Amino acid sequence: MSEGPAEAGGAAAVSVRAVSKVFNRGTVKQVDALVDIDLTVAPGEFVSLIGPSGCGKSTLLRLIGNLIEPTTGEVLVNGKPADRARLDQDYGMAFQQAGLFDWRSVAKNVELPLELKGWDKARRRARAEEMLALVKLAEFADHRPWQLSGGMQQRVAIARALAAGPELLLMDEPFGALDEMTREHMQAELLRICTETKTSVVFVTHSIPEAVYLSERVVVMSPRPGRITQIVDVELGRHRDVDTREDAGYFKKVTEVREALRGFEVDELDAVGQGVDDR
Amino acid sequence: MMAARVLRAVWPPVVFGVAFLCLWELAVVVFDWKPYFLPRPSRIWVEFVDNFGLIRKSAAVSGANALIGLVAGTVLGVAVSFLLMRFRLLNDMLSPLAVALNAIPIFVLVAVFNNMFSLTSEVPRRLMVTLVVYFIVLVNVAKGLRQVDVTHLELLRSYAATPTQVLRKARIPNAVPYLFTALKIAAPAAVITAFVAEYFGGSQNGLGTRITSNLTANTAAAWAYVLGACLLGLAFFTISILLESITTSRGASPRGGNR
Numbered sequence: 001m002s003e004g005p006a007e008a009g010g011a012a013a014v015s016v017r018a019v020s021k022v023f024n025r026g027t028v029k030q031v032d033a034l035v036d037i038d039l040t041v042a043p044g045e046f047v048s049l050i051g052p053s054g055c056g057k058s059t060l061l062r063l064i065g066n067l068i069e070p071t072t073g074e075v076l077v078n079g080k081p082a083d084r085a086r087l088d089q090d091y092g093m094a095f096q097q098a099g100l101f102d103w104r105s106v107a108k109n110v111e112l113p114l115e116l117k118g119w120d121k122a123r124r125r126a127r128a129e130e131m132l133a134l135v136k137l138a139e140f141a142d143h144r145p146w147q148l149s150g151g152m153q154q155r156v157a158i159a160r161a162l163a164a165g166p167e168l169l170l171m172d173e174p175f176g177a178l179d180e181m182t183r184e185h186m187q188a189e190l191l192r193i194c195t196e197t198k199t200s201v202v203f204v205t206h207s208i209p210e211a212v213y214l215s216e217r218v219v220v221m222s223p224r225p226g227r228i229t230q231i232v233d234v235e236l237g238r239h240r241d242v243d244t245r246e247d248a249g250y251f252k253k254v255t256e257v258r259e260a261l262r263g264f265e266v267d268e269l270d271a272v273g274q275g276v277d278d279r
Numbered sequence: 280m281m282a283a284r285v286l287r288a289v290w291p292p293v294v295f296g297v298a299f300l301c302l303w304e305l306a307v308v309v310f311d312w313k314p315y316f317l318p319r320p321s322r323i324w325v326e327f328v329d330n331f332g333l334i335r336k337s338a339a340v341s342g343a344n345a346l347i348g349l350v351a352g353t354v355l356g357v358a359v360s361f362l363l364m365r366f367r368l369l370n371d372m373l374s375p376l377a378v379a380l381n382a383i384p385i386f387v388l389v390a391v392f393n394n395m396f397s398l399t400s401e402v403p404r405r406l407m408v409t410l411v412v413y414f415i416v417l418v419n420v421a422k423g424l425r426q427v428d429v430t431h432l433e434l435l436r437s438y439a440a441t442p443t444q445v446l447r448k449a450r451i452p453n454a455v456p457y458l459f460t461a462l463k464i465a466a467p468a469a470v471i472t473a474f475v476a477e478y479f480g481g482s483q484n485g486l487g488t489r490i491t492s493n494l495t496a497n498t499a500a501a502w503a504y505v506l507g508a509c510l511l512g513l514a515f516f517t518i519s520i521l522l523e524s525i526t527t528s529r530g531a532s533p534r535g536g537n538r
Binding site for chain 2: 087092095097099113117
């Protein structure tokens with residue numbers, strides 16, 4: 001089931017095989033964060049990970065980004081081992097906190113990954129301008145991050161994630177802290193940008209409408225231990241706009257994802273309660 | 280506009296200060312306090328003007344001790360905090376000790392230092408100031424280097440940054456505001472330590488010793504030296520504030536810190 005359309009040709013953007021992750025193994029605090037995860041993301045595909053708190057969706061994203069290592073199994077990005085892909089900067093990342101560096105200008109923030117890649121100054125500057133134009137913040141290049149609104153900061157973070165031209169974006173609830181209107185606007189912008197740049201995306205979210213609106217596939221996960229319980233094909237076509245949100249097919253998919261999540265609601269509360277006790 | 284705001288901030292303390300001095304003057308006269316108990320402010324001012332040359336010289340001695348110690352302690356504190364950052368084991372061994380030492384009045388060590396050098400040497404005093412400043416700077420800068428935004432660290436890891444790059448791009452800029460916080464605490468502490476260190480022996484040439492040596496013979500003159508000491512402390516504090524405002528105007532977040 002998880003062997004999606006990716007197998008058709010070329011290397012998958014992401015290939016997660018039989019991966020599990022155990023934290024604090026062998027101690028009383030041992031947590032089975034992920035069990036038996038198989039997931040493939042095709043080049044150019046937009047996949048969301050959704051599930052209640054503690055289902056390990058952020059952990060899975062960090063495994064793909066090689067910020068942490070799997071306990072068992074294998075993660076491939078662009079057909080390479082995840083650590084190789086990280087060293088090659090094959091992907092860009094964005095988090096719930098924009099994570100901009102306050103002591104750098106907006107443009108210098110976007111340039112940071114390019115600095116670390118060893119690009120020369122002129123090339124960096126040109127690329128940062130291009131990226132800021134893409135997120136429609138060109139005139140804010142010389143501002144400081146804290147002079148920008150939350151939504152604008154998040155757009156800078158996306159520009160930064162895309163600066164090195166990665167084929168894959170890994171995003172962990174990037175719009176989680178934004179208000180509803182800004183959020184919908186940002187979702188539309190993200191889709192536009194990813195279509196323009198042909199970027200694949202793995203997107204972690206708490207929001208069912210967000211997952212359905214953005215994704216070609218929604219991966220539903222269950223908590224403790226985290227595992228994939230269902231993958232919903234959204235089948236709304238790649239072009240999505242304001243009308244998509246009022247489309248009958250869209251509501252049907254929202255309902256389908258909600259149904260898939262329903263079973264965990266009680267467990268989720270339970271798990272959260274236990275989580276507190278554990279600490 | 281600006282001038283009006285400054286004026287509004289300035290007049291309440293000025294009015295209060297003048298009123299306080301008047302009350303003091305009045306109280307000495309009305310209650311007929313003896314000069315050895317509390318001299319009149321006008322008398323102190325006369326002594327300050329009369330002795331200005333010597334006060335300035337003494338202030339230069341104490342001030343030089345404080346400044347040399349401040350600079351040396353800052354350099355040393357920054358250097359060691361980098362070492363602690365680089366070598367985790369060293370950090371685990373030394374950090375609790377540094378915090379513990381910082382909590383006790385270590386300037387009593389000056390007596391020990393006095394014993395190590397010649398009687399007229401300024402080195403023990405400077406050493407003492409250095410030590411006091413060193414701990415303040417070390418504790419703060421080490422914290423600034425360590426407490427980096429987790430998102431920043433994850434981002435840098437995703438950019439395949441080397442440890443040196445993480446240091447240059449995230450840890451050092453993050454530690455800069457912590458350094459200035461440390462300096463704001465350390466600058467007055469340096470002056471205080473320089474004065475107090477003089478009470479433990481050595482040459483009778485600084486503001487601290489001149490206060491005690493004048494106390495019995497001419498209390499008003501002793502107070503004039505106290506005034507000098509206040510001005511010196513204020514000067515150090517002002518410099519640390521100015522240094523900080525230079526860096527913040529360079530573009531750090533007004534919220535401070537590192538979110």
